[in-house]
Amino acid sequence: MPSDTRDGARWTGNGPVVLVTGGAGFVGSHTCKALAGAGFRPVVYDNLSNGARQAVQWGPLEVGDLDDAERLAAVVAAYAPKGVLHFAGRIEAGASVTDPAAFYDANVAATLTLLRVMRAAGLDAIVFSSTAAVYGDPDVLPIPETHPLHPVNPYGRTKRMAEEILADLHTAEGLRYAALRYFNAAGADPDGDLWETHQPETHLIPLTVQAALGLRPEIAVFGTDYDTPDGTCVRDYVHVADLAQAHVLALGRLLGGGAPLVANLGTGRGHSVREVVATVERVTGRPVPTRIAPRRPGDPPTLVAAPDTAIAELGWRPIHAALEAQVRDSVRGERRRAGLQAPDDGGPLSASGSAPP
Numbered sequence: 001m002p003s004d005t006r007d008g009a010r011w012t013g014n015g016p017v018v019l020v021t022g023g024a025g026f027v028g029s030h031t032c033k034a035l036a037g038a039g040f041r042p043v044v045y046d047n048l049s050n051g052a053r054q055a056v057q058w059g060p061l062e063v064g065d066l067d068d069a070e071r072l073a074a075v076v077a078a079y080a081p082k083g084v085l086h087f088a089g090r091i092e093a094g095a096s097v098t099d100p101a102a103f104y105d106a107n108v109a110a111t112l113t114l115l116r117v118m119r120a121a122g123l124d125a126i127v128f129s130s131t132a133a134v135y136g137d138p139d140v141l142p143i144p145e146t147h148p149l150h151p152v153n154p155y156g157r158t159k160r161m162a163e164e165i166l167a168d169l170h171t172a173e174g175l176r177y178a179a180l181r182y183f184n185a186a187g188a189d190p191d192g193d194l195w196e197t198h199q200p201e202t203h204l205i206p207l208t209v210q211a212a213l214g215l216r217p218e219i220a221v222f223g224t225d226y227d228t229p230d231g232t233c234v235r236d237y238v239h240v241a242d243l244a245q246a247h248v249l250a251l252g253r254l255l256g257g258g259a260p261l262v263a264n265l266g267t268g269r270g271h272s273v274r275e276v277v278a279t280v281e282r283v284t285g286r287p288v289p290t291r292i293a294p295r296r297p298g299d300p301p302t303l304v305a306a307p308d309t310a311i312a313e314l315g316w317r318p319i320h321a322a323l324e325a326q327v328r329d330s331v332r333g334e335r336r337r338a339g340l341q342a343p344d345d346g347g348p349l350s351a352s353g354s355a356p357p
């Protein structure tokens, strides 16, 4: 199998090979680093629609689409992975409202294709990227996994459907799975090896950091009339390195024969949009120009996780739980992404090329 890799040589361990769909993306690439650190050998399968080649640093990159069952099967046959971590898919809740079919294709049909390929290869362990968006507008806070699933946008519905497919395949065929419901992934690799690379970027923290660094003129605050303490939406931001660690633990559980798991991944603490802006201003020492904008369709006012299941069942701890730590790592990531030198996290901005205003 010809592999489109620059650096498979960073496979240092001789632990189990695992297939990582979407491993060139934000959460997937950080998880590959954590997997390698735990002795696994990650093989990334990604079509690079929203990922970055340079983010694949801990094993081979196989460029391919999940829709291409033949190619996927060939990659599985070539590497004989022991498990799958499935990150690939469409992620923007707002875009799912205007183009739902694309989300059902990418998140439901493609997941079925992957599961068929896995079954044909006798591969029966999968860690799945689910989301807090499966809950919709919650009745209780913090949200436990037992909360009814009433997603308010097609994105959340695609993830709920995928979870249901996994549960049905467990019942019918003994598929081993973990569905990890992330709240808002934030931060960047604390060592500075990786950062957020969404194209286009839609997430609050990177956009706010970019505005502080002068890389965009302002950010829009989507709604200031929510029923929250300061009128802006509240979210539970969880560091991507902590998410990565949870995946390693979940994979270990499945490969060790553990029972299926559905678990929230969040810190249990919520922060408003205004708090995020204030934190970015404090960390960078720069003002963030904001513009008040209408509510964004499909945004629940408050989403905060009850993370007890992941703590009890996986022994997981979100160790970078402080918003300030997440923002600091995000600032460094955004500086790297923009080609700005970042000798330290909080120091004055210096540019290798042209400095932003």
Ligand SMILES: NC(=O)c1ccc[n+]([C@@H]2O[C@H](COP(=O)([O-])OP(=O)(O)OC[C@H]3O[C@@H](n4cnc5c(N)ncnc54)[C@H](O)[C@@H]3O)[C@@H](O)[C@H]2O)c1
Pocket: 021, 022, 023, 024, 025, 026, 027, 028, 045, 046, 047, 048, 049, 050, 051, 052, 064, 065, 066, 067, 086, 087, 088, 089, 090, 091, 106, 110, 129, 130, 131, 132, 181, 182, 183, 184, 185, 186, 197, 198
């Ligand atoms: N970022 C968040 O805050 C967040 C929160 C909850 C859940 N999630 C879920 O976690 C997963 C990863 O999110 P992310 O932020 O890392 O997204 P991302 O867009 O950075 O990563 C997804 C990767 O999948 C690849 N991909 C997309 N469609 C593909 C296809 N058909 N075939 C092959 N590769 C394909 C993209 O190129 C990209 O590299 C997604 O499933 C997302 O729904 C993310």
Ligand SMILES: O=c1ccn([C@@H]2O[C@H](COP(=O)(O)OP(=O)(O)O[C@H]3O[C@H](CO)[C@H](O)[C@H](O)[C@H]3O)[C@@H](O)[C@H]2O)c(=O)[nH]1
Pocket: 091, 092, 093, 130, 131, 132, 133, 182, 183, 184, 185, 202, 203, 204, 205, 207, 219, 220, 221, 222, 223, 233, 234, 235, 273, 296, 299, 303
């Ligand atoms: O320019 C912006 C961008 C966002 N927001 C607000 O900031 C909050 C966070 O928005 P993000 O776009 O950063 O994240 P979401 O909460 O929309 O969604 C993220 O978390 C969800 C689960 O909570 C889903 O899984 C989804 O994939 C993931 O992107 C929201 O209230 C949003 O309205 C703004 O005010 N201005």
